[in-house]
Amino acid sequence: MEIYITNLIKFFFVLAPFFVLTMFLALTKGLDTSAQRKVAIRVTISNIVMCCLIFFFGNAIFKVLGITLDSFRIGAGALLFLSGVSLVQGAKGDTLNAESSPSDVSVVPLSIPVSIGPATVGVLMVMSASLDQFSDKLLSIFAICSSVCVLGILLYTASKIKDILGNNGIEILTKLSGLVLAALAAQIVFTGVKNFLA
Secondary structure, three states: OHHHHHHHHHHHHHOOHHHHHHHHHHHOOOOOHHHHHHHHHHHHHHHHHHHHHHHHHHHHHHHHHOOOHHHHHHHHHHHHHHHHHHHHHOOOOOOOOOOOOOHHHHOOOHHHHHHOOHHHHHHHHHHHHHOOOHHHHHHHHHHHHHHHHHHHHHHHOHHHHHHHHHHHHHHHHHHHHHHHHHHHHHHHHHHHHHHHHO
16 A cells, blocks of 8 residues: 555646646636536546556666666656656746637647656666556556546546636646656666666
């Protein structure tokens, strides 16, 4: 149960939920509440499928590419740190819209790469490779899927959250998520360097 709770909290922040929420609101600006919710469901399903594939096939990728766990920890931590910094500074990107069809933005870009970006992929692979027992892997993937579902609930209720928090409130929460991501990234890099030098 400790593994479940730890990974649930950790991965929730790795997903950068409030950044994803702001991107979701921007990409679905022209849609009504019903259409927004359909997009949120599609994004959630897509995220769960992608997380499961990456989590369970991470070790195979390690072996094929000949990458050690600690070297990948350092690389993934660096990417995660950059993601955290970009959230704190304020992510900049192209203006997107969802005028054509809700399904156009649900998988790309909302699922990939907004929700499941390079840093998230790295964290998933490190988590998978760090666990030896199958029971621990099941608890971890259940925690990951739970985190994705919590994100899905946030997206599903995006219009209400925006009314409650306002743009400034969401921006503040995004920056706080960035700080947590930066701290997680530092811990991942530190663990990789420590094990590499040991």
